[in-house]
Amino acid sequence: xxxxTAKQGPDTRARILDAAEALFMxxxxxxxxxxxxxSQAGVNLAAVNYHxxxxxxxxxxxxxxxxxxxxxxxxxxxxAEEAVVGGAPLKPSKIVAAFFGVSLKMAADTEHGGATFMRxxxxxxxxxxxxVRQFLAEExxxxxxxxxxALYRALPDVPREEILWRFHFMMGAMSYAIAGTDALxxxxxxxxxxxxxxxxxxxxxxxxxxxxxPLPEExxxxxxxRRDAA
Amino acid sequence: xxxxTAKQGPDTRARILDAAEALFMxxxxxxxxxxxxxSQAGVNLAAVNYHxxxxxxxxxxxxxxxxxxxxxxxxxxxxAEEAVVGGAPLKPSKIVAAFFGVSLKMAADTEHGGATFMRxxxxxxxxxxxxVRQFLAEExxxxxxxxxxALYRALPDVPREEILWRFHFMMGAMSYAIAGTDALxxxxxxxxxxxxxxxxxxxxxxxxxxxxxPLPEExxxxxxxRRDAA
DNA sequence: GTATGATTCAAACGAACGTTTGAACAGGAT
DNA sequence: ATCCTGTTCAAACGTTCGTTTGAATCATAC
Numbered sequence: 001x002x003x004x005t006a007k008q009g010p011d012t013r014a015r016i017l018d019a020a021e022a023l024f025m026x027x028x029x030x031x032x033x034x035x036x037x038x039s040q041a042g043v044n045l046a047a048v049n050y051h052x053x054x055x056x057x058x059x060x061x062x063x064x065x066x067x068x069x070x071x072x073x074x075x076x077x078x079x080a081e082e083a084v085v086g087g088a089p090l091k092p093s094k095i096v097a098a099f100f101g102v103s104l105k106m107a108a109d110t111e112h113g114g115a116t117f118m119r120x121x122x123x124x125x126x127x128x129x130x131x132v133r134q135f136l137a138e139e140x141x142x143x144x145x146x147x148x149x150a151l152y153r154a155l156p157d158v159p160r161e162e163i164l165w166r167f168h169f170m171m172g173a174m175s176y177a178i179a180g181t182d183a184l185x186x187x188x189x190x191x192x193x194x195x196x197x198x199x200x201x202x203x204x205x206x207x208x209x210x211x212x213x214p215l216p217e218e219x220x221x222x223x224x225x226r227r228d229a230a
Numbered sequence: 231x232x233x234x235t236a237k238q239g240p241d242t243r244a245r246i247l248d249a250a251e252a253l254f255m256x257x258x259x260x261x262x263x264x265x266x267x268x269s270q271a272g273v274n275l276a277a278v279n280y281h282x283x284x285x286x287x288x289x290x291x292x293x294x295x296x297x298x299x300x301x302x303x304x305x306x307x308x309x310a311e312e313a314v315v316g317g318a319p320l321k322p323s324k325i326v327a328a329f330f331g332v333s334l335k336m337a338a339d340t341e342h343g344g345a346t347f348m349r350x351x352x353x354x355x356x357x358x359x360x361x362v363r364q365f366l367a368e369e370x371x372x373x374x375x376x377x378x379x380a381l382y383r384a385l386p387d388v389p390r391e392e393i394l395w396r397f398h399f400m401m402g403a404m405s406y407a408i409a410g411t412d413a414l415x416x417x418x419x420x421x422x423x424x425x426x427x428x429x430x431x432x433x434x435x436x437x438x439x440x441x442x443x444p445l446p447e448e449x450x451x452x453x454x455x456r457r458d459a460a
Numbered sequence: 461g462t463a464t465g466a467t468t469c470a471a472a473c474g475a476a477c478g479t480t481t482g483a484a485c486a487g488g489a490t
Numbered sequence: 491a492t493c494c495t496g497t498t499c500a501a502a503c504g505t506t507c508g509t510t511t512g513a514a515t516c517a518t519a520c
Contacts (some may be wrong), residue, residue: 012467028358030260034508044469049509096472123356126260126409162432167438169403177395177400182407201446202392206399209443216431242497274499279479281497303463 004135013051015041017111021062027118029059029129060135063124066106066117073102078150089153093208099147100174100207104200107178122179125171161214170207178202243281251343255350259289259359290365293354296336296347301373305330307425308380319383323438329377330404330437334341334430352409355401362413392445400437408431 012093019041023032038045052058065114077098107118127133144167151163177199249271253262282288288418307328311320337348341362357363374397381393407429 004464012476028260029260030258031358033506033507045508046510047467055508095240123353125406126353126356128256128261128353165407165432166436169407169433172403172406173306173399173440174402176355176405179401200378202395203399205443206440207445210403210436211438213435213439216435263476265476274497275478276480276499277497327474 003196012041012047016043016048016051016058016060017065020058021113022118024059024062025076025095025116025123026198027099028123031131035172056131059132061178063139064134066114066121067139070106071139072103073106074099074143075146077102078146082150089156090150092154092211093204095147095150095154096170096211100170102202103174104178104203108197108200119179122175125175129203130220158215166211169210173210174203212218235247242271242277246273246278246281246288247292247295248343251350252346254289255291255346255353258353259357259362285363289362293351293362293365293369296344296351297369300332301369302338303336304329304373305376307332308376314382319386320380322381322441323434324375325380326400326437326441327385327434328402331430331434333404334408335431337386338427339431349409352405352456388445392401396441399440401438403437404433 010150020032020037023036023040026032027036034048035045036059038047041047048055052061077093081094081098083168103118106114109115124132124136127136148160148164148167151167152160155163235336250262250267253270255267257261257266262280265275265392268277271277278285278288282291308325311324311328333348336344339345354362354366357366376392378394380399381397382390385393
C-alpha cells in the first residue's frame with residue numbers, strides 16, 4: 001500500500017525527500033534505512049546515493065528544503081512588524097507572534113507535508129547526532145540573532161541572559177506542543193483531537209505569560225547589588 | 231582512557247547501566263551499539279544479554295532505575311505540600327514547584343549521574359521508538375494523574391483541557407532547558423556556564439507566568455457561548 | 461539512426477549490528 | 491576432592507546496514 005504510492009511521477013528527488021521526511025519523523029534517523037526510504041518512495045535503492053551522495057547528505061537536504069522557506073517567512077514576518085512601527089521597538093507579543101506564528105502555520109499545513117516536517121524538526125532540536133545539531137545551528141544562526149536583537153530592544157530593562165533563557169523555554173514549549181502530542185495523549189486518555197488551529201492561541205497565551213513573568217528574585221537581587229556596586 | 235575507567239569493580243550490572251546511560255545520552259539509542267556499551271563499561275560483550283536479556287530490556291532498565299526514584303520523590307513532594315494545607319486546594323505554584331523542583335534537583339546532581347539521566351530523559355519524551363514511548367507513558371501515568379488532579383482542584387475555573395495543554399507546555403520548556411542547552415549555546419555565543427542552581431528560579435518564574443497567563447480569547451468565548459447554551 | 465549524457469536497475473561489497481554458543485573460571489557447600 | 495551455580499570469556503552466528511559497481515535504459519541532439 002504505502003510503497004505503491006505514486007509509483008509514477010518523474011521527480012525522483014522530491015519523492016525521496018518526501019519519503020525520508022515522513023520516515024525520519026516516525027522512526028528517527030538511525031532507525032530509518034535506505035531501503036525503507038527507497039521502497040516507500042518507489043525508487044531504486046541506489047537512487048539516494050546517486051542524487052544526494054550519502055544518507056547524511058540526504059538528511060541535510062530534507063532540512064534545508066524546509067528551513068530555507070521557514071526562516072525566510074519568519075524574517076519576513078518580523079520585518080513586516082518592524083515596518084509598521086518604523087524605528088520604534090516592537091512589542092514583545094508581536095515578536096513572539098512573528099516567530100512562533102510562522103512555525104505553527106507550517107505545523108498546521110498538512111497538505112504539503114509542513115506538519116510532518118515541524119514534528120520532525122521539534123524532535124531534532126534535541127538530536128544527539130553531532131552533525132545534525134551543527135547543521136541546525138548554522139541554519140538558525142542568523143534568524144535567531146535577528147529575533148534576539150528585536151527582543152533586546154523590546155525589553156531593554158530585562159537582562160539579555162534572561163531573555164535568552166526565556167526564548168529557549170519558549171522554543172521548548174513549542175517543540176513539545178508540536179512534536180510530542182503522542183506523549184500528551186498517553187498522559188491523559190481524555191484528550192480529543194489535536195486541531196492545530198486551536199493550538200495557536202493556546203500556545204501564544206502561554207508563551208507570552210512566561211516571557212512577561214516577573215524576574216526571579218535572585219536575578220533582581222543580583223542586579224540591584226551590581227547597580228549599587230557600580 | 232574512557233574504557234579503562236573502573237576496570238575493576240565487581241558490580242557488572244551497575245557498570246553496564248552507567249555506561250549505557252551516558253552513551254544513550256550522547257549518541258541516542260540506535261547509534262549506541264552493544265560493543266560501545268560493554269567496552270566503555272569494561273565488561274564482556276555478552277554481559278548485556280546475560281544480565282538484561284536484550285538491548286531493549288537494557289534500555290528499559292536504564293530508565294526504570296532512575297524513574298522509580300524520581301517519581302517517588304515527586305509524589306512525596308506533592309504529598310508534603312498537601313499535608314501542610316490539609317484538605318484545601320494547593321496553590322498552583324506549590325504544585326509546579328513540587329513536580330519541576332524535584333526534576334531540576336536531579337538534573338543538578340552531577341555526582342551520581344542524575345544530570346546525565348535527566349538530559350537523556352528530556353530527549354526521550356520525543357523519542358520516535360514506539361516501545362520506549364509506551365514504556366515511558368506507563369511509568370508516568372500515575373504521577374501525572376495525581377499532579378493533574380491537584381491542578382484541577384487548584385484551578386477550578388480553568389478548563390481541564392487547558393490545564394492539560396499548559397502542563398504539556400511546561401514539560402517541554404523544562405525538557406529543553408535541561409536537554410537542549412547545546413542548542414542554546416549554539417544559538418548565542420555569548421552564553422556562559424549552565425549552573426543548574428540558577429536554572430531553577432529562572433525556569434520556575436517562566437512556568438508560573440505561562441500557567442497563570444490569561445486564557446486565550448477563543449477559549450473564553452467558546453466557554454461563554456457554551457454557558458449561554460446550557 | 462546513432463552518439464551522448466543522465467538516470468535507473470539488479471546485484472554485490474565489506475562492515476557493523478544484536479544475539480547465541482559452549483567452554484573456561486569462580487567460589488561455597490557437601 | 492567434587493559438584494553446583496553463577497558469571498565471564500572468545501568466537502562465531504545470521505542479518506542488515508550504507509555504499510559501490512557496471513550494465514541497461516531513457517531522453518535528447520546531431
